[in-house]
Amino acid sequence: MPAPVANQTPSSAARKPGAHLVWIGRGFLWLIAALAVFVLGRDLINDPPLFAQIVLSGLQLGFVYALIALGYTMVYGIVKLINFAHGDVFMVGAFVSFYAVTRFELHRWPALVFPGISPVVTVVVGPITVMLLSMVVCMAMAVTIERVAYKPLRDAPRIAALITAIGVSFFLEFFGALSFVFSPRFIPYQRPFEVVTWYVKDGIHLVVEGKSPPEGSVTFSNIFLIIVVASVLMQVLLQFLVRRTKMGKAMRATAFDKPAARLMGINVDQVISFTFAVGAAFAGLGGVLYAIAYSSIWSQMGILPGLKAFVAAVLGGIGSIPGAFVGALIMGQAEALTMGYISTPMRDAVAFTILILVLLIRPTGIFGEPEKEKA
């Protein structure tokens, strides 16, 4: 596909390469967009339930990516560091919940501590406790990583911190792969609650085990609902935190101008640690939800979701919180629709093509503002 673009480039492009490239790039993008809309429209008309089912898969994926992308974007907004270890924090979150559930039966603690309690309370409180535990462990880990690996390099060139981030990421992946840590195997994940599936056709009905839903129906599960609710809830919570609290104000001030914030009496180190902790908590929650949804975990499960969430953050405009959310939803749809209408192995190629296109055409992303002059 790049060949025709190269042919269109006039020989005089050497004089003003930037301007031409941008216009060619935009034209190319519009062409792809028009093609995609046409193809997807055709698929929608051909088989609407299948299309809806694929979009739902994309939403589920997108909401998980959103949780991870928030951490990337927040940390970048404050310290201008792309924290590549973030995907591995996500992995640790999944493993913490795995051990909590299989070894300690934490998801059943209300029933174990108060034997007479109603099972509804157990089903609601137990899994939430598991998620909270994962979030807390991830927060502690992220703060430690920040103190040990990133803080000493805060005044070093940005590339040094970036390479350290990659190093921390590798460390977590391969330390986790040791046989006495998480082992290098794919581990089947035991869910803290049972899956319930519904189908939509003339109203919403429960799917009975051993009985297929009728033709032309769209199915969704309680996992999907939990992921959407948790992700939206976290987004709202984060907006509140950043816009309405004192800490949020300090975060915004630090992001805007670190030295000035320090002069105003803001404890910048504390704000940065706090930002890492909040991002890691979201990643930990994302890890638990991802593991619940796809029921298999291993020590390198964080790499691809982490990278894709990073692409989502860049697509939305890195540093922008609503941007990360919107970018993640777009990424989820792009992946699901690619899997549905092109082919499954193509999905990673499409995900990273989006990254390249964004960087070429609008490096600041959808919600990002062009780099402002700073003192």
Next chain:
Amino acid sequence: MRTVKLLGLLILAVLAMVSYSEAGEAGIKVAILAPLSGPVPTFGVMTRDGALLAIDEWNAKGGVLGKKITPVVEDSQCTPDPAVNAANKVIDQDKVKYIVGEVCSKASIPVSEIANSKKVVQISPTSTNPDVTVGKDGKVKQYIFRACFIDPFQGQVGAKFALGTLKAKTAFIMLDQANDYVKGLAEFFEKSFTAGGGKIVGKETYTAKDTDFSVILAKVAAAKPDVVYLPDYYNVVNLATKQAKEKGIKAPFMGGDGWDSSDLDLKAADGGFFTNHYSPEDTRPEVRNLVKAFGAKYKDDKQQPKVPDALAALAYDATNLLLTAIKQANSEDTTKVAAALAKINFNAVSGKITFDKNHNPVKSATILAVKDGKVVFNSVVNP
């Protein structure tokens, strides 16, 4: 300090020499190349245990040609590079002339190139790809054999079973395009299924690291096939069948011997079928003896006797084939042993084995069903 270090080095060197010369004198050495780490460690452990059991039994009877048999176990990780390194190590360093292994086709193929060029007899217990025993030039590799049937046969048997016993008219194929084993089975299933009058209503590919099958399964649900053919390893099967159950897909899943693992999620795969080399529930005396001896030697986490799976059974068969051939050749010379193997007629655990001209065994396949949390024997299909 320096003299101490030198002295230490000297002692180490002497020790190494002593242990080396000791190793050189020990009877007949048989290398076992198995993936003890990597993506499929349960395959490796079972293979090693099966082969070691056979060697123990021979040693208890006085070894072969009046000599003890010494096993040399190496971890080959189901991956080409480590497998090649392990093969070079056992051939050049340990002076091994007979290899049992590797488990995975993609590792066995490069090992077979080395073994054949160095006149080392290799029997792969479970590598099902045709290229293991036949070179790129189409000529059979003189020193290379296998104890299992090959991919085309498994695909054919699967299709025969789907059409005949399950009365399926439509099938949906899910495959990992990058895996030769999966591709081989899927290809021959498709060929035999359509030749037998069935229709393939959909074919979707995924990659080995995928965990989200929801989109492919949405297509399966829309296509409404009678069977879904998923000839991959147990880790993929666990994920895909679990997600299929949750989507309310009722069509049975079918696969090959990659399903055979203690880690297979029996609840998720319930209602599925797979082709395999043998069943521990078979009543033939060879099978009963193996199950008894294996259970007596190896225990699981709960100290219960371990049940040998097909990998253990085939490794056991492969080792027995090799040692029987050495005995029949009445010589350690690998050319004579290979000639004896080529015309062997051996009553193995996984059926009566003779070799065809491409060094592939001619024997029967077993169909197993996953039902009510157990893997049960369904039927035997003859070639």
